[in-house]
Every structure is written in C-alpha cells, then in structure tokens.
Amino acid sequence: xxxxSRTRSKFRDNLLDFMLGNKPINADLLxxxxxQLIMADVGIEATARVMSVLNRQVSRxxxxxxTALRQALQLELVKLLxxxxxxxxIPDSDSPFVILVVGVNGSGKTTTIGKLxxxxxxxxxxxxxxxxxxxxxxxxxxxxxxxxxxxxxVISQGSGADSASVIFDAVxxxxxxxxxxxxxxxAGRLHTQNNLMEELQKVKRVIGKLDPTAPHETLIVLxxxxxxxxxxxxxxxxxxxxxxxxxxxKLDGTAxxxxxxxxxEHLGLPIRFIGVGEKVxxxxxxxxxxxxxxxxx
Ligand code: GDP
Numbered sequence: 001x002x003x004x005s006r007t008r009s010k011f012r013d014n015l016l017d018f019m020l021g022n023k024p025i026n027a028d029l030l031x032x033x034x035x036q037l038i039m040a041d042v043g044i045e046a047t048a049r050v051m052s053v054l055n056r057q058v059s060r061x062x063x064x065x066x067t068a069l070r071q072a073l074q075l076e077l078v079k080l081l082x083x084x085x086x087x088x089x090i091p092d093s094d095s096p097f098v099i100l101v102v103g104v105n106g107s108g109k110t111t112t113i114g115k116l117x118x119x120x121x122x123x124x125x126x127x128x129x130x131x132x133x134x135x136x137x138x139x140x141x142x143x144x145x146x147x148x149x150x151x152x153x154v155i156s157q158g159s160g161a162d163s164a165s166v167i168f169d170a171v172x173x174x175x176x177x178x179x180x181x182x183x184x185x186x187a188g189r190l191h192t193q194n195n196l197m198e199e200l201q202k203v204k205r206v207i208g209k210l211d212p213t214a215p216h217e218t219l220i221v222l223x224x225x226x227x228x229x230x231x232x233x234x235x236x237x238x239x240x241x242x243x244x245x246x247x248x249x250k251l252d253g254t255a256x257x258x259x260x261x262x263x264x265e266h267l268g269l270p271i272r273f274i275g276v277g278e279k280v281x282x283x284x285x286x287x288x289x290x291x292x293x294x295x296x297x
C-alpha cells in the first residue's frame with residue numbers, strides 16, 4: 001500500500017478531506033461529493049451509480065454522519081471493482097500459455113512485461129519473451145537487456161523485422177523448449193492506427209496457427225494517469241483484439257487513481273494487475289478491497 005500512498009493522498013485531499021470533518025450530511029455535501037468523484041476521474045456513470053445508493057441511504061437516514069458516509073462510499077467503490085477483480089490464472093499444461101501484450105507506446109508495456117516475467121518466474125514458471133515491438137527499435141533492446149539480467153530467454157529479430165514472424169518463431173521455440181509462459185510484446189504505434197490494428201490481428205492469426213487455443217490472454221496495458229484517453233484506447237483495442245484482461249500502470253504517481261472505477265464500469269474487463277512504480281517488484285495482483293482501502297482509509 002505504501003506505493004499507492006501518493007495516489008491516496010491526492011485522492012483523499014481532493015475527495016475525502018471534507019468528509020473527515022464533521023460536516024452535516026445534507027444535499028449540499030452529497031452534491032460536493034459527487035463533483036469530487038467526477039474530478040477524481042471516477043467517471044459520470046460510475047459516480048451516478050455510487051451516488052444513487054448514497055443518496056438513498058441518506059434519505060432513509062441509514063447514513064447519519066461522516067464516518068458512516070465514508071464507510072458507505074468505500075463499500076460502493078469496492079462493489080464497482082469487485083466485478084473486474086479476476087486474477088490471471090495459468091493452468092498447468094504441456095504447451096506454453098501465450099500472453100499477448102498490447103497498448104500504446106509509453107503506457108508501460110515493456111516495463112510491465114519485465115515485471116510480469118519476474119513474478120511468474122518467482123512463482124516457479126519458466127518464461128520466454130518475444131520482442132514483437134519491431135517498430136520501436138529501443139523496445140527490442142530494452143527487452144533483451146531485461147532478459148539477460150534476469151535469465152529469461154528473449155526471441156528477437158532486430159528492428160524492422162515482421163512482428164508476426166518474431167512471435168511465430170517465439171511460440172515455436174517455446175513449444176520446443178517446454179516453456180510454461182510466453183509473453184509477447186507488440187508495437188504500440190505504427191504509421192497509422194489502421195496499420196497497427198492490422199498488424200496485431202495478423203499476430204493473433206499467426207499464433208492461432210500454431211495453437212488454436214492461443215493467445216490464451218490478450219492483455220492491454222493502460223497508463224492510469226491518462227484518464228479518459230486510457231478508456232478510449234482500451235475500447236479501440238478491444239474492438240479488434242477481443243481483450244481478455246488489463247493492466248493499469250502508474251497508479252503510484254497520479255492524482256487519477258479514480259480512473260480505475262471508470263475503466264471497470266465501462267469495459268468490464270478483468271483488471272489483472274496494477275503498476276505502482278518503475279521497479280521490477282512494482283506490479284501487484286489487482287484486489288478491489290485493497291485498492292479502495294489504500295485510496296480511502
Ligand atoms: P512502453 O512504451 O509502453 O513499452 O513503455 P515503457 O515500459 O518503456 O514505460 C514508459 C515509462 O513509464 C518508463 O519510464 C517506465 O519506467 C514508466 N513506468 C512504467 N510503469 C510504471 C508504473 O507503474 N509507475 C511509474 N511511476 N512508472 C512506470
């Protein structure tokens with residue numbers, strides 16, 4: 001929770017300080033709370049959902065003081081996130097579990113892949129990486145350096161290579177070597193958005209040729225500091241790629257810890273992990289209650 005402390009303090013400064021005081025619970029206060037939630041990027045719909053419950057509870061005198069209001073708010077926020085609290089499960093299998101990682105440049109994709117690889121490795125899985133972001137030259141190097149340092153094999157073909165071909169090779173190699181989990185990086189930007197989506201679809205097709213059940217997880221990495229943009233990106237990727245999970249990064253240094261509620265409300269996709277820093281250990285399995293407690297209490 002320490003890593004989330006900056007988010008927490010901002011969230012609380014913005015949202016909850018006025019509730020910690022002993023203000024009377026009335027329509028003004030509820031209206032104030034509503035606008036604070038929206039300003040914290042919780043989103044119009046998620047805010048409306050929470051507020052309708054709180055308004056009802058207040059009108060029935062079920063919530064009479066600021067402590068009770070905070071508890072009620074906390075409960076409703078947890079409810080919003082419980083539906084998307086679905087940790088990634090990797091079954092034991094003879095063939096590699098293939099995780100395809102997508103997202104725009106700068107979202108934290110490469111860093112997340114490194115963190116995830118380490119976490120899986122620490123959990124006893126053998127891991128291989130595919131340097132499928134062949135468009136951004138530094139991405140291949142970044143992944144290779146990371147792999148060398150952590151003893152994780154990285155399949156690459158240098159920048160400018162065909163992404164689908166790199167990932168095809170990697171799946172073959174992972175099968176041959178009995179690897180448990182293959183994590184494939186992909187491009188986060190091409191000359192046009194259409195190019196990118198076509199390339200990603202091709203990657204998916206090619207993986208499916210080697211294993212019709214793969215990719216087993218198509219994970220989008222979203223920068224939690226980008227608010228509404230993150231939502232729009234996720235929608236667009238979901239349309240072409242049928243995402244199965246999300247990672248929300250940079251929740252350590254942002255005032256926008258609230259965006260996760262909007263993401264949950266709008267996309268309803270499992271949030272597998274959250275990124276709470278730049279270090280390798282700064283990737284946490286997403287837990288609704290823990291997240292809300294870190295923000296609110
Ligand atoms: P990519 O272009 O999507 O592959 O993004 P990178 O993995 O290169 O990350 C972009 C920047 O964000 C780097 O400086 C990372 O160290 C940083 N970053 C990634 N995840 C997090 C996070 O959870 N918290 C913070 N504070 N920084 C992060």
